[in-house]
Amino acid sequence: MSPTRITHLIGHSSWDGTAERTSEVFNPATGEVTGTLDLASKALVDEVVAKAAKAQKEWGDASIAKRTRVLFAFRQLLDERKEEIAKTITAEHGKTHPDAIGEINRGLEVVEFACGIGQILKGGYNENVSTRIDAYSILQPLGVVGVISPFNFPAMVPLWFVPVAIATGNAVVIKPSEKDPSAVNLIADLWREAGLPDGVMNVVHGDKEAVDALLENPTVKSISFVGSTPIAQYVYETGTRNGKRVQALGGAKNHMLVLPDADLDLAADAAVNAGYGAAGERCMAISVLLAVDTVADELIAKIKERTATLTTGEGMGDGVDMGPLVTAAHRDKVKGYIDAGEAEGATLVIDGREGEWTGGTKDGFFLLPTLFDGVKPEMSIYTDEIFGPVLSVVRVHSFDEGLQLINDNPFGNGVTIFTNDGGAARRFQHEVQVGMVGINVPIPTPMAYYSFGGWKNSLFGDTHAHGMEGVHFFTKTKAVTQRWLDPSHGGLNLGFPQND
Numbered sequence: 001m002s003p004t005r006i007t008h009l010i011g012h013s014s015w016d017g018t019a020e021r022t023s024e025v026f027n028p029a030t031g032e033v034t035g036t037l038d039l040a041s042k043a044l045v046d047e048v049v050a051k052a053a054k055a056q057k058e059w060g061d062a063s064i065a066k067r068t069r070v071l072f073a074f075r076q077l078l079d080e081r082k083e084e085i086a087k088t089i090t091a092e093h094g095k096t097h098p099d100a101i102g103e104i105n106r107g108l109e110v111v112e113f114a115c116g117i118g119q120i121l122k123g124g125y126n127e128n129v130s131t132r133i134d135a136y137s138i139l140q141p142l143g144v145v146g147v148i149s150p151f152n153f154p155a156m157v158p159l160w161f162v163p164v165a166i167a168t169g170n171a172v173v174i175k176p177s178e179k180d181p182s183a184v185n186l187i188a189d190l191w192r193e194a195g196l197p198d199g200v201m202n203v204v205h206g207d208k209e210a211v212d213a214l215l216e217n218p219t220v221k222s223i224s225f226v227g228s229t230p231i232a233q234y235v236y237e238t239g240t241r242n243g244k245r246v247q248a249l250g251g252a253k254n255h256m257l258v259l260p261d262a263d264l265d266l267a268a269d270a271a272v273n274a275g276y277g278a279a280g281e282r283c284m285a286i287s288v289l290l291a292v293d294t295v296a297d298e299l300i301a302k303i304k305e306r307t308a309t310l311t312t313g314e315g316m317g318d319g320v321d322m323g324p325l326v327t328a329a330h331r332d333k334v335k336g337y338i339d340a341g342e343a344e345g346a347t348l349v350i351d352g353r354e355g356e357w358t359g360g361t362k363d364g365f366f367l368l369p370t371l372f373d374g375v376k377p378e379m380s381i382y383t384d385e386i387f388g389p390v391l392s393v394v395r396v397h398s399f400d401e402g403l404q405l406i407n408d409n410p411f412g413n414g415v416t417i418f419t420n421d422g423g424a425a426r427r428f429q430h431e432v433q434v435g436m437v438g439i440n441v442p443i444p445t446p447m448a449y450y451s452f453g454g455w456k457n458s459l460f461g462d463t464h465a466h467g468m469e470g471v472h473f474f475t476k477t478k479a480v481t482q483r484w485l486d487p488s489h490g491g492l493n494l495g496f497p498q499n500d
């Protein structure tokens, strides 16, 4: 089958131009090229931004009632069409079908949060801040906002931002990952069906050229970025230098600390689920297991036993637990880390470079679950974000040693502790220097009405995604002071206004 052309969605229409540059999209389970993606030039991005700015003027003035109706219609359509979107995700990303459905469901929760926009957008009001003078605040849209998303959640990450941005009256230009671009096109088309006016939601596909065009265009007022730490830092620095608001979520190295009093079966289940789910290509994946010495052997045995029951294969296959990695280059990079771990002296308990997978072909980008024991903090498998199905066990002597390692780590996205000691868990939540914390929970991803984001090198900027932080990111606050004519207001007074 010849590759399908995948192109930009400008408002309600597919782009009808001819791209100067394209890139290939693969089916990771077979290694086949299934799509040819048009990459946007700077000129095209600027054109789309100008169109979005025009559309935003009207959308920003649309009543809350109208915006709410569009959001409810979009929520309904997204729920009805999730099968089709999930299949597209599996075909381009490789994750299993249930996992793809799961990411859409988490995105739906943000849409549901945004459906309450009337309640959320209420400002404050004080009567009589001074005699017969009232004051209130209102939240107004920024204008055109840019979103740049990573490959690992082709639906959920865009849905962290777009519903909140649109609900608050902005127009969006999104640049999805060039590795799995089609899910965003399907979702953008649902906004059209939901009644969103033409030009409010736009998709430009591309690479660095399109990202730089968004970062440089003065009409784009904010950038919401999710991806690896070096690019997050670049986007933050370039975007803020150009006068924009930027929230740039970066990479991760998430630890799970298992204390001797933990339920080890629960902890082993969680380590396997959070370590190998989505082939470790989750920003909240657990990649380091800190096991207190006294229980480390037993815990590793339980993890080994469970890992042996996992099936790796084509994401649509029945009973498949884990799919392939996203590209051959990424699979080779992860393999390189396994080689390095061995060379640096860690004990390879399970070697994912060997073994069979089901479905797909021999050219698929597969790697099986891998487990290292005896990992030391100076090894590259500990210091670097691997973003693959590689779990590293670091043995620690105590709670304090584990906590120290976590707090010394330059990343601070997610972390979790397994224990039955409430006092230890409470001390952990208080002292740990990480943005999202789990207690006996494998992946502590906050609900839509909280905000999602890490600390340290896992987030540049000061605003996390969705929840009230998302609402504030996409709005400007205006404070109004009002007085209505009254005879008592006359008279000259050049002094600074004071209240009485």
Ligand code: NAD
Pocket: 148, 149, 150, 151, 152, 153, 157, 175, 176, 177, 178, 206, 207, 208, 211, 212, 226, 227, 228, 229, 231, 232, 249, 250, 251, 252, 282, 283, 385, 387, 413, 453, 454, 458
């Ligand atoms: P990536 O940084 O390679 O790409 C992210 C986006 O940036 C893509 O749209 C890509 O086209 C663009 N990009 C890539 N190189 C660029 C460059 N030189 N200049 C400008 N733009 C560029 O990330 P990825 O591989 O797609 O995603 C995986 C990474 O994302 C991991 O590090 C993961 O931890 C991180 N991530 C973080 C979170 C979070 O919430 N903190 C969530 C999901 C993923």
